[in-house]
Amino acid sequence: MKPTDSELKILQVLWQEGPCTVRQVNERLTENRDVGYTTTLKLMQIMYEKGLLTRVEDARSHVYKANVSEEATQATLLERFVGTAFRGSASKLVMQALGSHKTTPAELDEIRKLLDQIEQQP
């Protein structure tokens, strides 16, 4: 599953907030940029048809839930991105990311631990 940019924004709301109605999602989206209610509705309907979301229709308003995990989605997107933008070289991407972004010492430590783990594998 490769969500589009708009779909990703909706998924992120659901990942952060848990199950939401269309209105709730739309309110969160509108904090950043004006989005019409029916726009969000339509997108979420499409995402439901694609299987990206599940929903409960019991109540007056449907309640939607993300049907893909944030980690799995990020993995998919990253895979594609490394391929297109970095011609498959994950290490080049890592170097760029570390070089141009601020990372806390704690995060750097975590990364170091991960490096150890990877190198210790036979």
Add this chain to the structure above:
Amino acid sequence: MKPTDSELKILQVLWQEGPCTVRQVNERLTENRDVGYTTTLKLMQIMYEKGLLTRVEDARSHVYKANVSEEATQATLLERFVGTAFRGSASKLVMQALGSHKTTPAELDEIRKLLDQIEQQP
């Protein structure tokens, strides 16, 4: 400058091969997927108008050159990608990338060195 996917493919050819005619670029692109000559031509004309490419019109066929560096372009794309897919967390992206991709010991070493550098900065 944020090149589209197709534009990126063209840039990659030019980064690898250096200055090329439309035909040369098109031949490289066709190795992977069928692309009509005029399609490539049109795209490169658009990229020229956008300033992504420069060209020399002296000869019978124009010779195009990338007008943005691979590194700068990757930085731009990465910036955007971290923002949209990883909500700004470069370290999460790094962890994911390291975890799910094969990296050679030499590359891991390079990354380690970069970590040292970053941590030593005041």
Add this chain to the structure above:
DNA sequence: AAGCTAATACGAAACGTTTCGTATAAAAAA
């Protein structure tokens, strides 16, 4: 019950990107 509010469904317009057909010109081949 009648009117108001808030929800879903749906089609189609709007937008950006990609693809290609066609016109035209210039060089190369005959």
Add this chain to the structure above:
DNA sequence: TTTTTTATACGAAACGTTTCGTATTAGCTT
């Protein structure tokens, strides 16, 4: 010189995504 090949330019169709107007239905309020 005439024909064939190979360029560029350009407009518009095709495609996917996003946006929104409108119809319809269900619950709330009076």
